[in-house]
Structures are given as structure tokens and as C-alpha cells.
Amino acid sequence: MYFVGLKEKKGLGIDQELSDVLNELWKLDVNRMKPGKYYKVNLQGKAGFVAEGSNNARDSARAPLFSYVDEKKLKSMDTYAHFLNLLDNYEMSTGVTEHVTKEELQENHLFLDAMLKTEVMKCAHRFLVCKGLAQSDLAQFKSQLYDIWFKLYRRDKNGGEDSCGFEHVFVGETKYGKEIMGLHNWVQFYHQEKHNHVNYKGYKARNNKDTPDEDDHVLNLQFSWNGLVKPVGSCFIGVSPEFEVALFTIVFFLSDERVTKVTVKVDEYLLEIVVYRFGRSIGTSYPKMISSNNRDF
Template structure:
């Protein structure tokens, strides 16, 4: 691992004023990170989920999935499916209703079994906000394997190590600087491709 310190030195406030970014960030404090904690979803949180899905569904990248028949059904059915896919609760770590795809991928969880470790937590906005609060200790990146290049300000896919609330995430990949709708569309597309490994070229 190379170059420990802060991962982010600065992110413009303009980013958080963009509608999909603002709706996304409103969801990040809706979860208890402990994997054995049964989540309780309030009506306000359901409204935040609905507002986020509505906002991202207006974007070209989400509409692309409907146009290209990546997901089945009508536009309205697709929005309902997105809500269910990302926000329905399921069991993890032996506790029912303790997790959702959104919490795992974007927010992060702390596994208790077999020693504490961070699970999920792949979103750069969550990382930036948690680092700004002092909850994340960034411990460096791994050199990109194939390209043999050093990450710079233009690099978007990083493999990093960090501690979150004192718990280690030894290896994590994150796409830096992308929009919430881009990540949601990308991972939803992978889900519908239905394979264990999906090879995607980002350019």
C-alpha cells in the first residue's frame, strides 16, 4: 500500500447540490452499520428512498436500462423493481431484516462473526463524508495491476485499504467521482446480466 494520509483533500460543495447527489446523501444516515442489528425503516426514510429512486429514474443512464431492455417491464414497474432490489431488507450475519443491497454496497456494514471487519462500503461519497467526520482512516492504495501506472487526479477506479470506526477493510474497490445514478445503473445491469463475473469496460 502506498501514500497513506487523506484520500480526499477537497470536494466542491457544488457536488452535493446536484439533485441525485443530494437525494443519495440523505439516505446515508438511515442505517446502523452493525450487521447483527435489525433495521427499522421509518416513514421518513421510505420517503427518502422513493425520492431518490424518482430522481435517478429521470436520468439518461437509468432510462438507458429501460430502453435497452436490460430490465423487464414498463418504466413504472422498473422503478418499483429498483426500490425493491436496492432497499428491501434481508438477513445477514444471522439476523433477519438487518441489511439491504443499498446499505451493503454504498454505506457499508461491520461484520461481527469471525472477528470484526468492514463489509461492502464501496461508495466514494460515503467515504468522503465519513473521512471528513474523522470516522475513516485511509491507509493507502494498491498500484493498478495491469496498467502499471500511479493513480492521479484523473484516476476513477481505486483499490484502497482503510479503517472505518476502528474496523479494518483490508481491500476495497471504489469508483471515485462518478454519480450515484451511474453506480446504481452499473450494478443493476450486472444484476440482470445474471452471471457471477461480468466484464465491463469503462471509458
């Protein structure tokens, strides 16, 4: 793929150049799991309002969000298999210093190595090199990815190095045991739901109007995790780890702003991609569904 310079944004503030490269990643994401075949979701009811600071939420979903996931398929793909190994490497609460063992360090590197072999990450790398934002040498690019996603930093000023981009976005953490932060990944959500740590409360419709489709690859939702409620969360559903890492990495590199919010059209979805910087690392990143199936375009 040949990447051109910044294109004019058109319609609804859509960033066309970014949309183009993200659609290329979408096409290359052969590890994206097919809804209805490799997993099934049960959306059930629309989630209600939750007052700020409250952990009381009406449960509009008596059953779990995921009614089925083909775990054999999940574990058969390298990036997913290595991703799963990372989910138990972190302390849940901020303020508790993380201690990375040699085994955990190796798991981080194996995950990055597996991702860098995929066409999705190769495409992201080419784009960033073309933009002069990433090192062309693969080992140096891997080092950049490590710093963005796995380098520990201090999220709670009163403690030691207690967080990193990967933990916040893909694993989730809590603040003072009172607030859920992050947890924007569908595999972790399923994993926590399977072990009865997560309770899905219902979907959050755009402007309380649209009803999502069970085949949608992006969902705004409400849930509780170990007794704490997240009033509104959002995540991709069924996409591969390499797709998410590539997408958020590109947006991170493209902007020096502390908070970046950009509107893109990916496949049939109109999304707002949000990325917060924490120094030279990712603080958080997630997609927000604006519309799908060409509604309101």
C-alpha cells in the same frame, strides 16, 4: 441508442456488448464530477500487506484521500442531494434489525424518482426492456429497483432483517464488529473521512506495479473505518449515484449466477465488475481496476 444482440467477446475476455452500453451510460453521466475542479484526491503512498483478520495496517497516507470536494456543487444536483439523505438511515452492524421509518421510506422513493429522471437511468431502462429483463412501465421498473436495492433481508442468520443492497454497497456495514463489509462509494467515503471515521491508508496498485493517477475515476485502496481495517477496497471516484446504480443493476439483471464477474472496457478503464446476488436483491457490487490509460490492452 439501438441495442443489438450479444456480441462476440474479444481480447482479454472483454464483454463487448456490456462495454458498449456502459460507455453509453458514461457519456450520459452529466452529473459526474470533474477531478481537479470539483474534487481533488491525494493518493500518497502504496498500501502494505494486512494479515487476514488483522486490524493493524501501515499508514502510507498521512493526509486524507480527499483534499477537496465542492460540497455546494455536490448538494446542487438532485440525485446527490437525495443520496446524501440516505447515508444516516442504517445501523452499522449486521445482526441489528433495521427499522425503516416513514421518513426514511420517503427518502428511498425520492432518491429513486430522482434517478429515474436522469438520462443515465433512462438508458439503462431501455436496455433492460430490450433484453426482456425489466418492465417497460416506469412504476413497475421502480418497484424492481426498490426490491434490488432497498428491500431488507437477513444477512446475519441470528438476527432480523438487518441489511439491503444499498446499505452494503453505498453506506457500508460491519460484521460482528470485526470486519468491514461493503462501503464502495466515494461520496460516503468522503463523508466518513470528513467526520474522522475513515482513515485512508494508501492505494493498492494492480499487481503491485501500476501507480494510479489522481484523475482516475476508479481506485483500489486500503482504509480503516471506526478502527477496523479493510485491506483492499475499490470504488468509482467522482461518478454519479445514478451511474453506479444503473451499471450494477444491469449486471445483476444479466446474470442469474450467485456471483458474477465480468470484464469491461469503460472509457479508458479496463475493469472487472463484480456483483453478488442475495436472493432477488444485491448482496454486494463493486468495480475492480485492472488497468487504465490503455495500458496492457
